[in-house]
Amino acid sequence: MKALLSLRPWLGVLAERRGRLLVGALLMLATLLSALGLLSLSGWFITATAIAAVGASGYLDVFTPGSGIRFFAVSRTASRYLERLYNHDTILRLLADLRGRVFAGLVTLDARTLARARASQWLNRLTADIDTLDNLYLRLLAPPLVALVSVLAFAAFAGAFLPVAGLALLAILLPLGLIATAGCGWWGWRASHRRVDRQERLRTRAIEQVEGLAELTSYRALETHRALWRREEQALLDDQRRLGRRTATGNLVVTVGVQLATLVVLLLGLEAFRDGQVSGPVMVMLALGTLAVSEGLGNLPMAFTQLGATVRAAERLNAQAELKTPLTGDRLMAGGAAPSLVYRDVEVTHGARTVFSGLNLVIEPGRRVGIVGPSGIGKSTLAQLAVRAFDPQAGRVEFAQQDVSRVSPDSLRARIGYLTQRSELFHDTLAANLRMGDPDASDAELWAVLESVELEPWARSLPDGLETWVGEQGRQLSGGQARRVALARVMLRNSPLVILDEPLSGLDAETAASIKSALDAWLAGRSALLLGHDPQALPTCDDCWRLMPAEAGRVGERGLSKM
The missing domain is CATH 3.40.50.300 (P-loop containing nucleotide triphosphate hydrolases)
Structure with missing residues (x-):
């Protein structure tokens, strides 16, 4: 938890554009709610038309639900397009803000301070570390909040028809969301945290190899340097494979969890249908709507297994921000006579x-x-x-x-x-x-x-x-x-x-x-x-x-x- 405090300065930078971030989150929520509405209403409509056809009696209004399905289909497409366009524009603006601040700090450092690290390392802070921070809003903040709102909204919607189904959804999906976020963040922490440093060392080795090729060859140290390079590369690949396996496992847990919730809601719906508490179309609507919740939870494991990398990038940038060269002092007039x-x-x-x-x-x-x-x-x-x-x-x-x-x-x-x-x-x-x-x-x-x-x-x-x-x-x-x-x-x-x-x-x-x-x-x-x-x-x-x-x-x- 203490390590997460290193994100505080960068959350402050995000807060400067909180209006855009709020609009982006609302677009994400609109997309997810449209997906829930589309799948739920489609399930209800298909089941209702099938029952009406088999019963060959009564009147079914196909125009109202048909219009609703078209609305959700169009709104999902439009909100998804606008969300991607708007949020990526926001992220580019945020990255420009971050780079501007980091560069402004760099130019104030004197030569002695800059000599503490290689030029490639300073460049890495300005590029790779800041690029890693783009996960902060687009993957680590907005998606879990949107997923939480969608789970609560659909659980309330399901509870309006069948209270026990709403409670079952909360009992399964809320812990599942916790596993997909905090659980995956904890599980992938070490590998993703050290990946940032290993990537920098690998880039440094590559630059050394190119710039010092003549010297390494002259002193017959080329193979030794290549061996160090391969060792860094293999360590990085091992961490990437480890993170890949853990992300896949997290996705599996989320998928199985959502399917389990769907099965539970379906069984509860069948029991309620048998007792006459809900109709057949409502029973199918609740089950298919539960499946749609996976759209909000499905991307969380991939994002949160990289939480350690985002925190490590923030730690490195914070350490750089603490380096200061005094900039205050008396001001001199431009031009003037030749000085001593x-x-x-x-x-x-x-x-x-x-x-x-x-x-x-x-x-x-x-x-x-x-x-x-x-x-x-x-x-x-x-x-x-x-x-x-x-x-x-x-x-x-x-x-x-x-x-x-x-x-x-x-x-x-x-x-x-x-x-x-x-x-x-x-x-x-x-x-x-x-x-x-x-x-x-x-x-x-x-x-x-x-x-x-x-x-x-x-x-x-x-x-x-x-x-x-x-x-x-x-x-x-x-x-x-x-x-x-x-x-x-x-x-x-x-x-x-x-x-x-x-x-x-x-x-x-x-x-x-x-x-x-x-x-x-x-x-x-x-x-x-x-x-x-x-x-x-x-x-x-x-x-x-x-x-x-x-x-x-x-x-x-x-x-x-x-x-």
């Missing part, structure tokens, strides 16, 4: 590895400082500290004489133009990717900045010019072209502080020299932190420092060597 950037006694550790200890670095307003060093020594960490991707364990970073930990991250990043090592491009047009730097930039400004990075002739040669799609992750572009598009996007931001991490990587010498000249002119009057492997691959710097490892793998004040 100061690192004071900064200490950064990643796990057991110390990246910086006692690091001090000052970038005066309007000055360009270059930091060079080999890969992995901490150059990108300096940039991430400046944009507050994470905070140092000790010391502080100051932007324009303000501690960045006291400045709201969105306000801080609005004044910093940051070119990361990776050229992040989106599956959109060239213009849309560039306007991420300045949404209000005109086409003329886009062409001008493309000219600065030596891409203007290439862009004009494209079939659709600025409206050409660059592909997923910019796959329609070469590595050098993608790098220059990312650089052009930073230039459009027109920020007073610029951080360029390997700005000229992947470029030939002639192109690099031309862009370097353009950057020298563009950086005039700005503060700049320039990071690279070689000072020759950076724009002109006022000061250039080499970042070198110090004792015991520490990089500190003595690790900065003036060049």
